[in-house]
Amino acid sequence: xxxxxxxxxxxxxxxxxxxxxxxxxxxxxxVGGRIPGENQLAVELGVSRGTVREALRSLSLTGLLEPRVGxxxxxxxxxxxxxxxxxxxxxxxxxxxxxxxxxIEAAAARLAAQLPDGVAGLxxxxxxxxxxxxxxxxxxxxxxxxxxxxxxxxxxxxxxxLRLYDALAEVLTDSIHQTATIPEDPMVRDAHFTLLAAIRDxxxxxxxxxxxxxIESVKxxxx
Amino acid sequence: xxxxxxxxxxxxxxxxxxxxxxxxxxxxxxVGGRIPGENQLAVELGVSRGTVREALRSLSLTGLLEPRVGxxxxxxxxxxxxxxxxxxxxxxxxxxxxxxxxxIEAAAARLAAQLPDGVAGLxxxxxxxxxxxxxxxxxxxxxxxxxxxxxxxxxxxxxxxLRLYDALAEVLTDSIHQTATIPEDPMVRDAHFTLLAAIRDxxxxxxxxxxxxxIESVKxxxx
DNA sequence: CCTGACTAGATGTCCTACATTTACACTGTA
DNA sequence: TACAGTGTAAATGTAGGACATCTAGTCAGG
Numbered sequence: 001x002x003x004x005x006x007x008x009x010x011x012x013x014x015x016x017x018x019x020x021x022x023x024x025x026x027x028x029x030x031v032g033g034r035i036p037g038e039n040q041l042a043v044e045l046g047v048s049r050g051t052v053r054e055a056l057r058s059l060s061l062t063g064l065l066e067p068r069v070g071x072x073x074x075x076x077x078x079x080x081x082x083x084x085x086x087x088x089x090x091x092x093x094x095x096x097x098x099x100x101x102x103x104i105e106a107a108a109a110r111l112a113a114q115l116p117d118g119v120a121g122l123x124x125x126x127x128x129x130x131x132x133x134x135x136x137x138x139x140x141x142x143x144x145x146x147x148x149x150x151x152x153x154x155x156x157x158x159x160x161x162l163r164l165y166d167a168l169a170e171v172l173t174d175s176i177h178q179t180a181t182i183p184e185d186p187m188v189r190d191a192h193f194t195l196l197a198a199i200r201d202x203x204x205x206x207x208x209x210x211x212x213x214x215i216e217s218v219k220x221x222x223x
Numbered sequence: 224x225x226x227x228x229x230x231x232x233x234x235x236x237x238x239x240x241x242x243x244x245x246x247x248x249x250x251x252x253x254v255g256g257r258i259p260g261e262n263q264l265a266v267e268l269g270v271s272r273g274t275v276r277e278a279l280r281s282l283s284l285t286g287l288l289e290p291r292v293g294x295x296x297x298x299x300x301x302x303x304x305x306x307x308x309x310x311x312x313x314x315x316x317x318x319x320x321x322x323x324x325x326x327i328e329a330a331a332a333r334l335a336a337q338l339p340d341g342v343a344g345l346x347x348x349x350x351x352x353x354x355x356x357x358x359x360x361x362x363x364x365x366x367x368x369x370x371x372x373x374x375x376x377x378x379x380x381x382x383x384x385l386r387l388y389d390a391l392a393e394v395l396t397d398s399i400h401q402t403a404t405i406p407e408d409p410m411v412r413d414a415h416f417t418l419l420a421a422i423r424d425x426x427x428x429x430x431x432x433x434x435x436x437x438i439e440s441v442k443x444x445x446x
Numbered sequence: 447c448c449t450g451a452c453t454a455g456a457t458g459t460c461c462t463a464c465a466t467t468t469a470c471a472c473t474g475t476a
Numbered sequence: 477t478a479c480a481g482t483g484t485a486a487a488t489g490t491a492g493g494a495c496a497t498c499t500a501g502t503c504a505g506g
Contacts, residue, residue: 011489017284037456048491050273053457057277058284061240062303069457070499080285080307085383096383099334100327103384107326110435160308160319161326164387208435209428212333234458260487271460276488292488293468449506458497466489473482 012047017055019045024064025078034072035065063087081167091171095219101168102215105149108156108165109207112199115157119200125151126196133182133189142180148192152211155199179222187217235270240278242268247287248301257295258288286310304390314394318442324391325438328372331379331388332430335422338380342423348374349419356405356412365403371415375434378422408444411437 023029035041038056042049056073059065063083066076077083085091112119125148132140146169153165191214198206246252258264261279265272279296282288286306289299300306308314335342348371355363369392376388414437421429 013280013489014284039456050492051490054277054280055284056457057236058281061237061281062285067457068499069497070455072456072499081304084303085386088386090383090386093383096381099330099379099381100383100387103326103330103333104323106431107322107329110326111322156322158319158322160313160316160323163308163311163313164323205432208329208431212431236458262487273461274459290488291468292466293486295468295487447506449504451502451504453502454500456497456499459495461492461494463491464489465491466487468487469485471482471484473480475480476478 012051013054013058016045016047016051017058020055020059021064021080024059024075027078029075031075031078034074037072077170079167079170081164082170085167085171094172094175094222097168097171098215098219101165101172102212104161104165104168105153105215106208106211108153108158108161109195109199109211110204111156111158111161112152113202113204113207115155119155119196122148122151122155122196122199126192129192133184136182138180138182141182141184142176145180146176152195152199181221185217185221188214188221191217235274236277236281239268239270239274240281243278243282244287247282247298250301252298254298254301257297260295300393302390302393304387305393308390308394317395317398317445320391320394321438321442324388324395325435327384327388327391328376328438329431329434331376331381331384332418332422332434333427334379334381334384335375336425336427336430338378342378342419345371345374345378345419345422349415352415356407359405361403361405364405364407365399368403369399375418375422402445404444408440410440411444414440 020029023035029035036044038049038052041056042052045052056065056067060067060073062080063086064075064077064080065073067073077086082091091097125144129141129144129148132144150162150165150169153162156162191210195207195210195214198210243252246258252258259267261272261275264279265275268275279288279290283290283296285303286309287298287300287303288296290296300309305314314320348367352364352367352371355367373385373388373392376385379385414433418430418433418437421433
């Protein structure tokens with residue numbers, strides 16, 4: 001008779017928790033929606049309710065979920081870091097969040113400008129942004145704009161920056177949808193092209209500076 | 224007979240969890256140390272072991288605690304965000320962390336330079352840094368240096384930036400203690416004074432630029 | 447149409463029991 | 477004395493049950 005190897009290296013709660021986190025991040029459990037009850041989850045996963053509770057609780061305390069007694073458990077955020085920021089009310093001031101995001105993006109732009117092919121893919125993203133703007137597609141424009149800025153951070157080659165950026169971006173989602181307008185401020189539009197040019201030219205200083213200026217004009221536009 | 228008001232608005236687990244978090248942040252439960260067992264905590268707090276477990280588990284999954292079967296539970300970090308970064312192995316690359324921190328600090332320096340009394344207290348911090356350096360007190364020098372940089376971020380008036388900075392700083396603690404040397408690189412020393420001067424002069428551009436340059440020279444010194 | 451009571455279902459809390467793993471002390475032997 | 481092995485206590489991991497408390501929704505009655 002042969003041994004079946006180590007039974008469980010990773011605790012059940014961790015596995016369950018990871019699975020839940022995956023469902024949240026993938027959107028299977030959409031933000032704002034209610035997830036199945038603890039008992040149901042316990043039955044479906046074949047674990048005890050206590051295990052499910054510990055997993056859910058951990059995600060709740062990090063801000064991803066929000067349990068309501070007598071009602072159910074709802075999804076509050078998809079990102080742990082943004083969850084913490086929301087929980088600690090660090091995301092209350094729009095200015096603070098924008099300034100922080102500007103810092104992240106500027107640092108990313110700086111790094112992207114120092115990489116050989118840091119500009120790859122950003123052209124297309126910026127074109128998509130312009131196209132959506134000209135088409136008057138507000139939702140598409142907002143999405144394309146977000147895609148471009150995230151692309152800049154992605155081009156930095158620094159996953160840590162990307163993670164922080166995503167956290168801040170998620171916090172801003174609501175307010176962006178409320179303040180975005182078509183047509184956009186010409187200064188904002190030009191700043192986008194200037195930023196891309198700076199990265200392409202490999203000018204870190206200009207990239208960072210433009211990145212700050214861009215956010216600044218956005219803040220001006222939004223009042 | 225008067226009513227005793229709402230029995231419990233905040234769930235027990237949350238209260239317990241907050242208490243634990245406080246003990247960790249305050250250093251009562253030092254990093255690397257072992258905390259009391261679940262049963263003991265349950266008795267001391269007057270709650271069930273299950274409640275204690277849920278609280279501990281949540282702090283474990285966020286990276287603050289690390290339970291070891293048959294042994295006990297140990298403190299791994301004091302900051303939730305840094306806990307997440309460590310857990311997701313986003314802190315593996317020292318360069319990435321330094322670059323991210325540079326971005327935060329540069330943004331903070333920029334903001335500090337735009338505030339009327341953004342420089343308050345930084346003079347003393349920088350003097351303390353120099354004093355420790357001249358005295359050959361390596362530990363004191365490292366602490367004073369960290370205090371100065373944190374002071375810059377604090378001077379930005381943006382609590383969100385400070386939170387992110389603290390998270391990154393905690394991740395760097397170990398490597399800093401290993402790489403720090405006396406005497407320091409003259410370029411690094413000068414950059415500190417230049418940074419302070421830029422903030423005092425209210426020059427955001429120079430403050431951000433110097434902040435980047437400072438980190439760059441630190442990276443050069445560390446190899 | 448509105449109000450109120452009732453009910454089903456959800457989370458909150460506690461309890462017990464047992465499995466698994468680890469650190470540590472102890473014991474016997476060389 | 478030194479060392480290897482055993483044994484034990486204590487810790488976390490997991491399961492299951494029980495009851496309390498709260499909420500949303502239903503439904504009868506005004």
